[in-house]
Amino acid sequence: MFKKNLVCAVAFSAAIGASAQDSTSANPLNISGFVDVYYRYDFAKTAANTRTAFNSSYNSFGLGMASVKLDKTLGKVGFVADLGFGQRAKEFSYNDNGITAAVKQLYMTYSPTENLKLTAGSWATHVGYELVDAPGNRNYSMSYMFTYGPYFHTGVKAEYSFGKSGVMVGLANPTDFKLTDNPPRMFLGQFYTGTKNDKLKAYLNYVGGKSTDSTRGGQFDLVVLGTVTDKFSVGFNGTVASSTAKVRGKFADASAWWGSAVYLNLDPSPKFGITLRSELFSDEKMLLPLAGLGGGTVFANTLSGNVHLGAITVIPELRLDNGSKKVFFDKDGGSTKSAFSALVAAVYKF
Secondary structure, three states: OHHHHHHHHHHHHHHHHHHHHHHHOOOOOEEEEEEEEEEEEEOOOOHHHOOOOOOOOOOEEEEEEEEEEEEEEEOOEEEEEEEEEOHHHHHHOOOOOHHHHHEEEEEEEEOOOOOEEEEEEEEEOOOOOOOOOHHHOOOOOOOHHHHHOOOEEEEEEEEEEEOOEEEEEEEEOOOOOOOOOOOOOEEEEEEEEEOOOOOEEEEEEEEEEEEEOOEEEEEEEEEEEEEOOOOEEEEEEEEEEEEEEEEOOEEOOOEEEEEEEEEEEEEEEOOEEEEEEEEEEEOOOOOOHHHOOOOOEEEEEEEEEEEEEOOEEEEEEEEEEEEOOOOEEOOOOOEEOEEEEEEEEEEEEO
16 A cells, blocks of 8 residues: 555656646756865965955965856746855855855846846845956956945845846845844945947946945946957946045045956957956045055056866966055065965856
């Protein structure tokens, strides 16, 4: 009797599975992801010279992130669940603990019309040129603008597109918080446009509002992408972020930090590319103590190769940071204006 029931149960389950597979075959669940690892060497023999996100190490092998992304669209609705594990994910979700820190993105979408999409949940920021996911960048180390700008937003947003242009508006928790208790809200905005042949695209981004009852700020950000030839492209990112706090019940004058970077991308062959990122970053008002610039500026140049070996991309990289003040360390522990490092990273994408 038990064997007969078991056979019936297996047959019934198989029938349900086959039916479910048929009903979703036109809209399958998409699964993608990546893993990345690296080795980094600082020529001053110290990790203290690293002032940007994700690879603060010296003479050490490092783990970047193991990431898996699930997404599905069925008719007018869809969802994205994007999970990451490792140092990059930990720093990305620095306000979260436990399993919540593994959530890079988790949101649902509804598109009542072809041109309108509504989103609710948590998603990577629209601000900036670079992404938390290593396969999305040609340089492996991160810029100062990425490091000290927003990482993600949790809230709601609406996107409306018309031709090659579009707008986005949203309302979210304070930057980089998935959950807070009755906080002030941040306003999000974006306008984007491009040429008919997609060789020139521009994105004007904004995030701002009160992060607490006594502090407020805003950030304007511009990204421009240009395709010169099929082997050469240029990217630009410029950003300025201001903040102010209440003094004796009134908001004082705002102070700001800013940055600007140019990305020159050359791909002489399908198996090899090279990118030079030149970034000028300023924190003269000392709003970002973790940047450690001492009220000065830094001019950072990063030269990265991209060697494509099937699903694996190997990224050899040289980086030179030059500060306006002696904010870095030499190999004897003394102060110096420059820091020089090298790394090799490997990124596998599936």
